[in-house]
Amino acid sequence: MGPYNFALSWRLFSAYAAGNASERGSVAIWWDGKPTLLYLRQTREEPPVIELIADPMPARAREFQSMVRKMLHADLDLEPFYRRARRDKALRPVVNALVGLKPVRPPDMFQMMVIALSEQQVSMAAAHRVRERFLSAFGARAGRLFAFPRAADIAALEAKDLRACGFSARKAEYLVSLACKIAGGEMDIASWEGMADGELIDLLRGYPGIGEWTAEYLLVRGLGRLDVVPASDLGVRRVVGRYLAGGREPTSAEVRELLAKWSPWRGLVAFYLLAHHRMATDGRNWSLPT
DNA sequence: TACCAGGTAAAAA
DNA sequence: TTTTTACATGGT
Numbered sequence A: 001m002g003p004y005n006f007a008l009s010w011r012l013f014s015a016y017a018a019g020n021a022s023e024r025g026s027v028a029i030w031w032d033g034k035p036t037l038l039y040l041r042q043t044r045e046e047p048p049v050i051e052l053i054a055d056p057m058p059a060r061a062r063e064f065q066s067m068v069r070k071m072l073h074a075d076l077d078l079e080p081f082y083r084r085a086r087r088d089k090a091l092r093p094v095v096n097a098l099v100g101l102k103p104v105r106p107p108d109m110f111q112m113m114v115i116a117l118s119e120q121q122v123s124m125a126a127a128h129r130v131r132e133r134f135l136s137a138f139g140a141r142a143g144r145l146f147a148f149p150r151a152a153d154i155a156a157l158e159a160k161d162l163r164a165c166g167f168s169a170r171k172a173e174y175l176v177s178l179a180c181k182i183a184g185g186e187m188d189i190a191s192w193e194g195m196a197d198g199e200l201i202d203l204l205r206g207y208p209g210i211g212e213w214t215a216e217y218l219l220v221r222g223l224g225r226l227d228v229v230p231a232s233d234l235g236v237r238r239v240v241g242r243y244l245a246g247g248r249e250p251t252s253a254e255v256r257e258l259l260a261k262w263s264p265w266r267g268l269v270a271f272y273l274l275a276h277h278r279m280a281t282d283g284r285n286w287s288l289p290t
Numbered sequence B: 001t002a003c004c005a006g007g008t009a010a011a012a013a
Numbered sequence C: 001t002t003t004t005t006a007c008a009t010g011g012t
Helices: A007-012 A061-071 A081-085 A093-095 A110-121 A122-138 A151-155 A159-163 A169-183 A196-206 A212-222 A233-243 A250-260 A266-281
Strands: A026-032 A034-044 A049-053 A139-140 A145-147
Touching: A007 A034, A007 A061, A026 A139, A026 A212, A034 A139, A034 A145, A081 A266, A093 A266, A110 A151, A110 A169, A110 A212, A122 A159, A151 A159, A151 A169, A159 A169, A169 A212, A212 A250, A233 A250, A233 A266, A250 A266
Parallel strands: A026 A145
Antiparallel strands: A026 A034, A034 A049, A139 A145
């Protein structure tokens, strides 16, 4: 199904994955009640295939593969997006430089909530360090990596336990409360599947700790709702300003206007702009392994 | 040393 | 109703 640049996609995903994933294609996840280490790589055959090795090989192999396919957006066809983007002066060089890039999403929505809450307000570097401490304290070791703790694991903790990782007292309370709601069934993630983006954003915003930014972030990054944009996101505002508005820094309302014409790929456009800008500026060596 | 960083909710005005 | 403030950590 169209191009897939796994190495590039994984590098962007793993850059801030703390101790959960490595740059070379491994990631620790929970499966069948056990912390499991996965290795992923793309073969050189034509067409390329994503090879998947788990240690130990997991139960329910078919379900397992389906979960991995979701993580990788394996069923996303980029071609319609590229056809549209290549007709646009601003987007053409961006997509041409990043052909085959897809977002990688965490396998678990509670994990995505931990990531989102950790990234509220503070720098990516600060959030990254907090998650490292969180993982080493409460994660489940799989090889040299850690699987994120599940909601039920965190539901059993006190807010002060999370405070010790560097979460603010309020974020710590929100995370324990969210964990309790998921573990207790009050928050039914399976039921989100059939809901429209806007409806689901409104639902999520009703939970303490989840504001507009977080709700939108959870949808696009955690659920793969690629038309959703966290328009108030500072990074999004900056790249949309840089690539689509002559360099000034737009408000979130202006971001929504500037991206309106990209539906149903508004979130994907923001992702591509962020990726392109990061690779151009952050000093990391983004060149792919040979 | 300040100040800012991929926000949120509660207090104050 | 709208505006202001506290919050935690890491980089500059």
